[in-house]
Amino acid sequence: xxxxxxxxxxxxxxxxxxxxxxxxxxxxxxxxxxxxxxxxxxxxxxxxxxxxxxxxxxxxxxxxxxxxxxxxxxxxxxxxxxxxxxxxxxxxxxxxxxxxxxxxxxxxxxxxxxxxxxxxxxxxxxxxxxxxxxxxxxxxxxxxxxxxxxxxxxxxxxxxxxxxxxxxxxxxxxxxxxxxxxxxxxxxxxxxxxxxxxxxxxxxxxxxxxxxxxxxxxxxxxxxxxxxxxxxxxxxxxxxxxxxxxxxxxx
Amino acid sequence: xxxxxxxxxxxxxxxxxxxxxxxxxxxxxxxxxxxxxxxxxxxxxxxxxxxxxxxxxxxxxxxxxxxxxxxxxxxxxxxxxxxxxxxxxxxxxxxxxxxxxxxxxxxxxxxxxxxxxxxxxxxxxxxxxxxxxxxxxxxxxxxxxxxxxxxxxxxxxxxxxxxxxxxxxxxxxxxxxxxxxxxxxxxxxxxxxxxxxxxxxxxxxxxxxxxxxxxxxxxxxxxxxxxxxxxxxxxxxxxxxxxxxxxxxxxxxxxxxxxxxxxxxxxxxxxxxxxxxxxxxxxxxxxxxxxxxxxxxxxxxxxxxxxxxxxxxxxxxxxxxxxxxxxxxxxxxxxxxxxxxx
Numbered sequence: 001x002x003x004x005x006x007x008x009x010x011x012x013x014x015x016x017x018x019x020x021x022x023x024x025x026x027x028x029x030x031x032x033x034x035x036x037x038x039x040x041x042x043x044x045x046x047x048x049x050x051x052x053x054x055x056x057x058x059x060x061x062x063x064x065x066x067x068x069x070x071x072x073x074x075x076x077x078x079x080x081x082x083x084x085x086x087x088x089x090x091x092x093x094x095x096x097x098x099x100x101x102x103x104x105x106x107x108x109x110x111x112x113x114x115x116x117x118x119x120x121x122x123x124x125x126x127x128x129x130x131x132x133x134x135x136x137x138x139x140x141x142x143x144x145x146x147x148x149x150x151x152x153x154x155x156x157x158x159x160x161x162x163x164x165x166x167x168x169x170x171x172x173x174x175x176x177x178x179x180x181x182x183x184x185x186x187x188x189x190x191x192x193x194x195x196x197x198x199x200x201x202x203x204x205x206x207x208x209x210x211x212x213x214x215x216x217x218x219x220x221x222x223x224x225x226x227x228x229x230x231x232x233x234x235x236x237x238x239x240x241x242x243x244x245x246x247x248x249x250x251x
Numbered sequence: 252x253x254x255x256x257x258x259x260x261x262x263x264x265x266x267x268x269x270x271x272x273x274x275x276x277x278x279x280x281x282x283x284x285x286x287x288x289x290x291x292x293x294x295x296x297x298x299x300x301x302x303x304x305x306x307x308x309x310x311x312x313x314x315x316x317x318x319x320x321x322x323x324x325x326x327x328x329x330x331x332x333x334x335x336x337x338x339x340x341x342x343x344x345x346x347x348x349x350x351x352x353x354x355x356x357x358x359x360x361x362x363x364x365x366x367x368x369x370x371x372x373x374x375x376x377x378x379x380x381x382x383x384x385x386x387x388x389x390x391x392x393x394x395x396x397x398x399x400x401x402x403x404x405x406x407x408x409x410x411x412x413x414x415x416x417x418x419x420x421x422x423x424x425x426x427x428x429x430x431x432x433x434x435x436x437x438x439x440x441x442x443x444x445x446x447x448x449x450x451x452x453x454x455x456x457x458x459x460x461x462x463x464x465x466x467x468x469x470x471x472x473x474x475x476x477x478x479x480x481x482x483x484x485x486x487x488x489x490x491x492x493x494x495x496x497x498x499x500x501x502x503x504x505x506x507x508x509x510x511x512x513x514x515x516x517x518x519x520x521x522x523x524x525x526x527x528x529x530x531x532x533x534x535x536x537x538x539x540x541x542x543x544x545x546x547x548x549x550x551x552x553x554x555x556x557x558x559x560x561x562x563x564x565x566x567x568x569x570x571x572x573x574x575x576x577x578x579x580x581x582x583x584x585x586x587x588x589x590x591x592x593x
Contacts, residue, residue, distance in 0.1 A: 055457065081459035089457075095450040106447050110459030115441040115468070122443040168458055 005032035008202040009054065009085070009172045014063035016049050016226075023049045025226040026063070031172060031202035036194060038205045038213045041223035047206045048090060050223070051174050054204070055087045056080040068171065082110065086170030088161040090177045090206075096150030100141055103149050103160055104132035107167040131167050139163035139193060155186030162193065173197065174204045179212055191216055214238065222246075265517055269427050276419055284415050285487075286531065291422045292483045294523035295429050297507040299476035301519040304508060306437055307469045308449030312368045312501050313355065313375025317348040317474040319496030320378060321481025323388050324348070326396045326491050337402040337410060341482060348478020349471050351378065356470030360463060375501060383493040393492025396485060418487050425483060429476055433516055436472075445469055506554055512564025521565045529553050 009031040016024040024046040031037050039047050052058045054065055056077035064073045072080050081087075095103050108131035109122065123129065136142055139159045144152065149160055158178055165173055178194070179187050191212055194203065207213050213220065214234045221231040222243050230240045237243055272291065276284055296318055303309045324344035329335040359370040382388040399418075402410040412418045436442050447455045448462050455462050485491045494500070503526065511522020533539065533549035542549075561567055 077456045078459050078461040081457060087457050093451050093454040095447060097450060106443055107458045109440055118436050118439045118441050121438045122440045
């Protein structure tokens with residue numbers, strides 16, 4: 001990563017306490033356009049809590065979040081999303097009853113909400129239908145547009161999660177385990193998609209698939225018990241003694 | 252496309268229902284006319300709740316408050332023996348209900364799930380006890396509307412709601428207008444956002460929708476329509492009492508939309524008719540003799556049976572028949588329903 005890389009999202013000293021438990025402890029990270037920044041760690045290390053704080057779903061106990069140079073720590077989640085922060089969830093959160101297209105169209109509508117245009121059919125909004133088509137095509141779902149989302153395969157549902165993120169035209173993507181439960185072929189397809197998205201976005205990737213992480217990530221942050229124990233290039237992390245001791249099991 | 256055929260047949264069904272209601276007075280006596288007017292009022296009321304429960308996923312258990320406020324406003328704002336103008340009494344009554352919905356929604360929408368149900372019930376009970384225990388609306392005795400509103404222009408009376416036929420057609424026009432308004436609304440961006448909130452509110456927020464204002468707007472629109480139904484009810488009977496705000500009525504209207512089939516506007520229409528006709532049936536002494544005074548029991552059993560046998564409500568019947576007769580798969584509860592509004 002060059003020093004000139006444009007930082008789109010920056011978290012500084014982010015902490016989150018639940019009573020006596022410190023789920024996230026003074027974590028700082030910077031996401032730059034054109035890079036994939038992976039966060040790895042065992043279950044319960046605080047990765048999802050970190051994503052939830054960055055996206056605004058839960059407030060931090062301490063620290064700040066900056067999006068595109070603005071302090072957004074006090075912003076609600078929808079406001080951050082409209083400002084260019086897209087996220088996907090560990091579980092599928094697609095709308096199963098809607099078609100693939102409608103899932104994407106509704107997501108795209110977030111950018112052109114116009115709720116008071118009550119007489120106009122939502123399908124007749126060119127801005128959101130065009131964005132939906134583009135997002136579905138980009139995520140490789142253009143041949144599934146009319147299918148009910150609930151009937152997609154698991155891998156396709158994960159692709160749809162990404163498509164719904166893309167439909168909102170985000171600058172930053174926070175992806176919570178996009179590869180979870182995927183077969184080898186689906187994983188390859190998703191990695192190709194992420195590599196393609198990387199050029200235009202800053203991507204935070206929380207993932208358990210280590211092979212995939214070491215292949216695609218430019219920076220890897222390792223969390224244990226809510227704290228960062230190592231952060232740097234894949235080679236640096238692979239060779240770090242702390243990481244080997246705490247997480248990779250010494251191989 | 253199959254979806255087109257379906258939406259066309261749904262449209263045809265609703266248009267047929269409205270047409271049948273338009274010619275019904277030719278065949279009806281005064282009892283039938285009054286009964287069907289009452290059912291149409293219930294249908295408007297059920298449609299208002301369908302917007303919240305079926306379309307937005309917000310189970311409101313205090314909807315009678317808006318109905319009652321609309322009815323009481325119609326009477327309290329027209330106190331004299333001179334008929335007042337429909338032109339302002341109707342908007343004022345609807346506005347009163349909408350205002351209470353704004354107050355109730357603003358606070359209750361901060362809660363979710365079962366808490367929301369309980370808080371809406373509590374707000375409705377508050378309104379109930381205001382009319383029940385204060386002299387404002389005649390207390391438990393209720394209060395009479397001495398002169399029904401009229402709509403006049405240039406010295407000619409256009410609508411005189413004292414005439415049973417006039418109130419019948421006025422109610423029918425309101426029902427058609429509300430149905431069309433909601434059908435259009437639910438297809439709009441606003442309506443699709445409500446559908447998204449029902450399906451997964453968390454995801455909607457992550458996508459960039461501030462969901463609270465959407466829910467509050469739906470709540471106020473719903474309260475206003477319930478107020479319209481209450482207004483019509485108060486004017487039709489010329490008498491209001493606290494029972495119009497009671498939780499029994501909030502429960503009855505919930506049963507109507509469940510009976511008809513949640514998630515479909517025509518379900519509210521069908522549910523209101525089914526509920527009222529079942530009630531008439533079990534109350535009939537000609538059929539049940541002395542047992543008719545226990546009509547609650549029969550009605551309750553019939554509702555339990557229909558909910559158990561028809562998980563998608565009465566609107567699910569055609570699909571069920573298709574399945575039985577032709578062996579085609581039935582569209583289940585979680586099945587695709589994108590754009591499935593009317």
